[in-house]
Amino acid sequence: MGIGDYRPTTGPGARGLLASPPEIAIMAGERVSMTTSWKLVGTYFEACNCSIPCPFIFKSPPTDGACTVMIRWHIDSGHHGETSLDGLNVVHMVHVPGLMVDGGWRLARYIDSRGSEAQTGALSNIFSGRAGGPPALSVDLIDEVLGERLTPIDYRSEGQSMSLAMARIATMEMTDIEGKEEGPVTIVNSPMGVISRAAKIVSRSSVLRYRDFDMTWEISDRNGYHTSFDYAGP
Template sequence: MASDRLEVPEKIDSRHPAAERKDPGLTPWAIKGELVLNCNCTVFCPCVVSLGKHAPTEGHCQTWGGVRIDSGHYGDEDLSGLNIGLLIEIPGMMSRGNWKAAVFIDDRASHAAYEALVKIFSGQARGTTGLFSVLVGEFLGAERQPVSYVNDGKNRHITVGKKIQGTVFPVEGKDKDQEVVITNTEYWMGPDITVATASKGRVRAFGRVWDFEGRSAEICQIDWHGPK
């Protein structure tokens, strides 16, 4: 029986063979700065040292975060000086996936920077954050918001419009002048994680109403890049 599908000729590429082919998934990018997370774990998050092989202390993970980009780019687009808010929900062990996630992009970002940051924080840009494209089963969305990230020397104050209000600070060790740091980990966000807690951690976004005051937090210097 003859098929009634029309054979469409392959689109002709008239560009010179040496011309650059731009693939959005291959655009070089990099971000350096600081990240904080505050989750519902009652003690320091087990995911850091177990690499997601140990369940969160409450059996599931609810997390908000903030990222301060000190320097960064996506291709030729400068990302330096922008801030990001995050919301992540994980039903069990981190490594088993089925995450839900949302990202809040600094409202100072240009259109190109906004699009670039959505690609980076959804995993589309591959590289360090590429695992999001594997582990996140539902991307709740991206929104422009006024995102403030202030470090007063100890406390990190993060505000994402009316969605997130948080303050995170390092826990004290024996030497009050030294932070308690878990070093040389294989944690994807960064190898050295400062143990912290939250004095404020309120979320009102995407139907979530959370308050993680006094719960686990992390502070991490980040050096992320892609696409490899």
């Protein structure tokens, strides 16, 4: 957990650096038309270093003063213009020195290497915020984009458990917390959080490991959320 010294990963776990330094990421996004309409529907999760529940959604500071969080979007159905984005994943690994709304984010982006050049270019454009829509709302909070990689993203969900692995980069496993009544604990109508009106299902991580660029995290028994999302732009 926290920031350490580590060189960017190379090899089969990360098959190429799409964008580093940050200004190159912007240029890569410009390959896709800013006027193209797009829509993504799917599932969202995050796992972080905060105690359960994460205080951010109640506009409170992170448990440990700073926030380290994995954010993942799985696209059930989506398109950018005529390009289908069905079944693909995007992951952001983010370090924030305090309240997320105060900015100072350092972010690394990972795009599913199963996508074609057209698909990965579209996802880069969308999740960098350059295609407008909900992802653009966080652009001003980001101080540094460490880079953007094409990498295999293995996401699995079974019952109340889910996992994600990016070879040689990250591993995450979490399980929903059972409520008093049948079903998991949920949070609705929180003042902050992912852009979705759907209930957030509260989970507990058994492991969250990450090592890439200059960030190294080792987190367990901490907060997780997942919910649905429905984004469109520009």
